[in-house]
Amino acid sequence: RKEVEQDPGPFNVPEGATVAFNCTYSNSASQSFFWYRQDCRKEPKLLMSVYSSGNEDGRFTAQLNRASQYISLLIRDSKLSDSATYLCVVNLGGGADGLTFGKGTHLIIQP
């Protein structure tokens, strides 16, 4: 049973390109959604929350489609420093103990 599914990649993308990846979740009762970023051998850090109306933070745009139960992350004008693993995280609403993590999508930005 895969509650949160992501394409593990790696996605090899040239610097300056736009890249997008999706994540699907199985529990329709999920209430909140996040993208975390994890650098190699480091801890996960919150990149952005994902709202029903969609939200943007600089070069990053997150979208939520509740009907289809997927979340997307779009990165524009990608930088070398964007290379990392991006974790899709879904919360059933019970607080941080309800966080369910995907395996992550590995992104490599190439010069």
Added chain:
Amino acid sequence: ETGVTQTPRHLVMGMTNKKSLKCEQHLGHNAMYWYKQSAKKPLELMFVYNFKEQTENNSVPSRFSPECPNSSHLFLHLHTLQPEDSALYLCASSTETGQTTEAFFGQGTRLTVV
């Protein structure tokens, strides 16, 4: 610069050893968590403490024993581990459970069982 500090950062232990992992958070949070991250697997929640009380034990073997003396400190006591327990152990904290909230992670302890 992290508000959640874990020690040690790296640990190698034999299967008969006893060791402890320590976590301290400086964020004024009331909930603390232990996660396990193995290669090629998603983060797995192990234990949850809310206001020092354990509220969740995700079917973790008894060779892992958590301790939470106060809302700022969390320990994971390890004994008679197996090689498959080798993983990155991450501590996290949040304001409290029962709210839709993000978790803040420590840098993790990379554990190798030999």
